[in-house]
Amino acid sequence: MKISVEVNGLRRAFDVEPGDYLVDTLRGAGLFSVRRGCDSTSCGICTVLVDGRPVPSCSYLSIRADGRSILTVEGIASEAAKIADRFGAEGADQCGYCNPSVALAVYALKRTKPKASDDEIREWLVGNLCRCSGYQSQLAAIRSYLEERP
């Protein structure tokens, strides 16, 4: 089946099987920042933004993306660099496997709730697991990023 999707600002055509998931379609297109984690909607590692909203690409049928706009971390390079700086400064960065998904979730948070409280930050990121750096330092980094002027 043919689908037409805007990926990181560029309109692209994909030929997908009905049961293909977005994580596979995007990785097949060379977007390797989209990573596979639990593969069951639980860990948030595969997060991408569909029409600005974070979704788990491991459980999102590619066909559903037809006509929609998708952002991966490659599409928010300058903002991702700012987020990475904050994470580095707060020691919130270790193995890096979850970084693209967290960066996208934080990017979406800034556009949805720019003045999010600590509780709202925790609430927003509850589905994005990190198994090495610890969440307290991430919280400090995200707060710092949100306070930064655009």
Added chain:
Amino acid sequence: MRIETLLRPASLEDAYKAYANDKTAVLFAGGAWNKLALKEVKTAILLDDLGLGTIEAGEKTVEIGAMATLSDVAEHPAVQSLYRGMLSRACRHVMGITLENVATIGGSVMGGYAFSDIVTPLLAMDVTLRFHKHEPMKLADYLVRKTNFRDIFVAVSVPRRSGRGVFRKIARTRLDFAILNLAVTNVNGLYAIAVGARPGIARLAASAMDRLNEINPVSLYDIEHAAADAAAELDFGTNSRAAEDYRRALAKIHVFRALKEVTFDENQR
């Protein structure tokens, strides 16, 4: 997942015909748990293009379309105004924003998931399910009858009552399925008590509600008895997350606290 044929109907009637005429067809109304439940699908019917994602606030009801995501529901002002935002909070307690952006009300109700954190508050809110062909049906009746007709679930109709509500999810972490969940409402002295993830799907504690609803005004003593009655009348079970006795003990204390909150808590007034 392997899908042999995928249909993307443009109208409700087309979707209904495709579903009614093919016993192997599976409706896709979101995407949260399809992957875990299904490996091979002969015919999948995507409901994305049917316009079922709207939420409309009427004078007497709020109509939540079956394809409205849990995020849509959580953020909608009309839903937030119902029962002190009980349903909005429940939608935000599922498993994080990514899942809440793909899980839908329709999938939550029709999926029949015993662990559902959404069915429980809907049950306590006395909602009605609307279908394309069949007559509307109370959620409470639907769950008891285990109706399995091949129809398209269109919307859930939530009565706009001025009431208080409390939802609780008891789980080890936010990402775990509930050990128990419950929703309690109080509309001018008429109470509803729903308990889910027992581990069976949500049920109303009908006898406890009836006894409590005969008392006016209720005291702390009445509430304590109602909570004990609810824990006694509902069936609980054991699975890998919790034992039957533990669930029953949790239900007793949490129903008590919820009843207390919807009766006496000044913040709920």
